[in-house]
Amino acid sequence: MKHGQNLEAMSLDAGPRETPEHAPRRAHRFGWLRMLGVDAVLIAGSLVAATMLHFADGLSPACREVLPQAVALLVVVRLVTLVWLGLHRWSFHRSGIHEAVRLELASLAGTIVFELLRTLFFMESLPGQVVALEFFVTTTLLGFHRFAPRMVRQWYLDRQRANAQGSQRTLIVGAGSAGDLLLRDLLRERNSPWHVIGLVDDDPGKQGTFLNGKPVLGVLDALPELMKKHRVTQVLIAIPRLSPERTRHLLSLCRHQSVSFKIIPASFAYLDQKITAAMLHDLSPEHLLPRDAISFDHDEVHRLVTGRRILVTGGAGSIGSEIVRQVAGHSPASLVVVDINENELYLLVRHLQSRYPHVPVHSVVADIRDLDRMLRIGQEFAPQYVFHAAAHKHVPLMEDSPEEAIKNNVFGTQNVARMADACGAERFILISTDKAVKPSSVMGASKRLAEMVIRDIAVTSRTTFCAVRFGNVLGSAGSVVPLFKQQIQAGGPVTVTHPDCTRYFMIIPEAVGLVVLAGLGGYGELCILDMGEPVRIAELAANMITMTGLVPDKDISIVYTGLRPGEKLEEVLMSEEEELTQQVRNRIKVARSPAPPADFQLQLKRLDRAARAGDSHDVKRALQDLIPAYTPSKMPGTVAKVLPAFAPVKPSAAEQNVSA
Numbered sequence: 001m002k003h004g005q006n007l008e009a010m011s012l013d014a015g016p017r018e019t020p021e022h023a024p025r026r027a028h029r030f031g032w033l034r035m036l037g038v039d040a041v042l043i044a045g046s047l048v049a050a051t052m053l054h055f056a057d058g059l060s061p062a063c064r065e066v067l068p069q070a071v072a073l074l075v076v077v078r079l080v081t082l083v084w085l086g087l088h089r090w091s092f093h094r095s096g097i098h099e100a101v102r103l104e105l106a107s108l109a110g111t112i113v114f115e116l117l118r119t120l121f122f123m124e125s126l127p128g129q130v131v132a133l134e135f136f137v138t139t140t141l142l143g144f145h146r147f148a149p150r151m152v153r154q155w156y157l158d159r160q161r162a163n164a165q166g167s168q169r170t171l172i173v174g175a176g177s178a179g180d181l182l183l184r185d186l187l188r189e190r191n192s193p194w195h196v197i198g199l200v201d202d203d204p205g206k207q208g209t210f211l212n213g214k215p216v217l218g219v220l221d222a223l224p225e226l227m228k229k230h231r232v233t234q235v236l237i238a239i240p241r242l243s244p245e246r247t248r249h250l251l252s253l254c255r256h257q258s259v260s261f262k263i264i265p266a267s268f269a270y271l272d273q274k275i276t277a278a279m280l281h282d283l284s285p286e287h288l289l290p291r292d293a294i295s296f297d298h299d300e301v302h303r304l305v306t307g308r309r310i311l312v313t314g315g316a317g318s319i320g321s322e323i324v325r326q327v328a329g330h331s332p333a334s335l336v337v338v339d340i341n342e343n344e345l346y347l348l349v350r351h352l353q354s355r356y357p358h359v360p361v362h363s364v365v366a367d368i369r370d371l372d373r374m375l376r377i378g379q380e381f382a383p384q385y386v387f388h389a390a391a392h393k394h395v396p397l398m399e400d401s402p403e404e405a406i407k408n409n410v411f412g413t414q415n416v417a418r419m420a421d422a423c424g425a426e427r428f429i430l431i432s433t434d435k436a437v438k439p440s441s442v443m444g445a446s447k448r449l450a451e452m453v454i455r456d457i458a459v460t461s462r463t464t465f466c467a468v469r470f471g472n473v474l475g476s477a478g479s480v481v482p483l484f485k486q487q488i489q490a491g492g493p494v495t496v497t498h499p500d501c502t503r504y505f506m507i508i509p510e511a512v513g514l515v516v517l518a519g520l521g522g523y524g525e526l527c528i529l530d531m532g533e534p535v536r537i538a539e540l541a542a543n544m545i546t547m548t549g550l551v552p553d554k555d556i557s558i559v560y561t562g563l564r565p566g567e568k569l570e571e572v573l574m575s576e577e578e579e580l581t582q583q584v585r586n587r588i589k590v591a592r593s594p595a596p597p598a599d600f601q602l603q604l605k606r607l608d609r610a611a612r613a614g615d616s617h618d619v620k621r622a623l624q625d626l627i628p629a630y631t632p633s634k635m636p637g638t639v640a641k642v643l644p645a646f647a648p649v650k651p652s653a654a655e656q657n658v659s660a
Helices: 001-012 022-054 061-085 098-120 128-163 177-188 220-228 243-253 268-269 298-305 320-329 344-354 371-381 394-400 400-422 443-457 480-489 508-520 537-547 600-613 615-626
Strands: 168-173 194-200 214-218 236-237 260-263 309-314 335-341 362-364 386-389 427-433 466-472 472-474 494-496 505-507 526-529 558-560 581-585 588-591
Touching: 022 061, 022 128, 061 098, 061 309, 098 128, 098 537, 128 236, 168 220, 214 220, 214 371, 214 588, 236 243, 243 537, 260 400, 260 537, 298 508, 309 320, 309 371, 320 335, 320 344, 320 386, 320 508, 335 344, 344 362, 344 394, 344 600, 371 400, 386 400, 386 508, 394 400, 394 443, 400 427, 400 443, 427 443, 427 508, 443 466, 443 600, 443 615, 472 508, 472 526, 480 494, 480 537, 505 508, 508 526, 537 558, 581 615, 600 615
Parallel strands: 168 194, 168 236, 194 214, 236 260, 309 335, 309 386, 335 362, 386 427, 427 466, 466 526, 472 505, 494 558
Antiparallel strands: 526 588, 581 588
């Protein structure tokens, strides 16, 4: 028992045992002593070496006598200057140009002080040439001592990445500040999958230079040759806010190479000049839209929405759900989401309630074709703003079932508009489409008729009615982009209707943001969003294949199926009657369209009877009488001509003139 007590006492007397986690602290605490110790040896050796080099035929007795004193004095002076400038604490992994400048200053200051003391202590037997030579030798050795470990580590990590399984040989597009920061992070990252071969940039002054040890290999137009020569499999785009024209030009250059693409975020300019590889994301179709990004005044939207009672039909759809999300973020008094799709409606409302718990959100399962149900909803919730996004939008399906398009898009719109009028809503906003202009499809004709319906009701209503017309949105349920993604993932082929087919595109958040501003701004009865330039669908398909690292018509084939019933080669946003437009603000135009005919209500009744009877031919004839510009397509069942394979388009002169 005493023996055990003695052992315990001995262990207590010995004090606390050092745990493994104390070791790094001790190493950090005394690391600067080792640093200065090595520095002292290098400084002493530098002076001795400089003296031996100067006195190649042997030292004079006077110089031999004063040399030990000079070495001791020099070591003290230089160590003091190093400590004074904080160079005794050194990061071998993070040191850079600023530390190198401080090291030069410390070396120069030490030489000046030593020269003054040498004169003061009568060390004339040690010539000034030796002091000058010592300055260069010491600076070189101290720099090597501090920077060599980092250079060796970077070289080792670079070799490790190059030989690692799954390593991707990488080129960085852009040798500016963003490319520099991105490259620095990649070189520091031990487990980075990207082995950087070099950079490309169109700046003539950067050609042949090096950035963090990696060469600028050429200009952007040399990408195909460089990728083939260096077996590149990954391209990282490090140009902030790369324009769509330059992005498309870049993809056209790489179209015949199997490479993947990633890009820094467009918000790089707001990241306080910090960027890491983790911020890189895949190049997406949004980067290809031929127009500048749209910025919104959120304070203006907040003033329009906050404290208002809002109802959205089709709230679970692509456009409707984005309207709901944007509106919910501006604290409306209440938000009513109406849709027939109960599952998507449930999921959306759950999301809203968790993200915006302060907003009263009401989910209503209802069919807009039921007028009585719509009137009861309006009476119960008394909305001040009504966004009507519910519609059948699929062109070929509506060609097969034209009566359903009429019931939903025309008379469903009429029901919702009557509800807004009956409950005294302040504003009614209809989501329309460019397919309503010179319609060739039942869907387009039904949306044009919906525009006419709300205009007819507006004549006698206190509610302000507005239709907002725009083209396709990327990523919506009916967009070609999700279809192309599925086809590419399945290994192809990617199906395109026609090589010359073009469409207007806008991303959903931007389109909805403009819809809210246009609809609630009170600008006019028909607002048209500026969609930029139309996009060639065949080129979009080829670019999407290229973005995934595959080669169009080699890895993934593009097949042309011919235009489907109701489809047009190209869409327009305005008819000739609507050409007299006024741009009231950025991206929003107001058009004046012809008024509905005098017998509009009688013709609507005829259309209603045809739709209820399911008479497709009578529906189309009634549509032609109501909309003279409507030209029905061929009846379903005709075989479309299969067109030749995709031929890449030569970039325009503007697209070829690229500067990184």
